Amino acid sequence: MLKEEHEVAVLGMPHNPAPPTSIVIHICSETSVPDHVIWxxxxxxxxxxxCLGFIAFTYSVNSRDRKMVGDLTRIQVYAFTAKCLNVGALFWASS
Structure with missing residues (x-):
């Protein structure tokens, strides 16, 4: 027997009256990125x-799909592109 195994065998289990407890910490990184689907x-x-509105809608749906997967970088890229296309569609239609 190794020395460490022998020491564990001699010491045995701790004699605490309370059962051992564990603490679980859930860290949720809920970064809210708007997908601009309604806009x-x-x-x-x-x-x-x-067709800027339709293209923006496509990017918004892609952003929402990436939310389901949890790919934060793609969410931000698709949402930013959808936002820019929506702004462009508003300016183009108003002029």
Whole structure:
């Protein structure tokens, strides 16, 4: 027997009256990134100049799909692109 195994065998289990407890800490990184689906749908239906609203809607849906997977970098990229396309669709339709 190794020395460490012998010491464990001699000492035995601790004689605590309370059972051992464990603490579990759940860390949720809920970073809220808007996917702009409603805004993109509005632009698709009412201000669809050069199909910018439809393209923005596509990026918004992709952003929402990435939320289900949990891919934060792609969420941010798709949401930012959808936002830029929505702003472009609003400016293009208003001019």
């Amino acid at each position: 993109s749908l509005f632009n698709t239906l009412f201000m669809n100049s050069c």
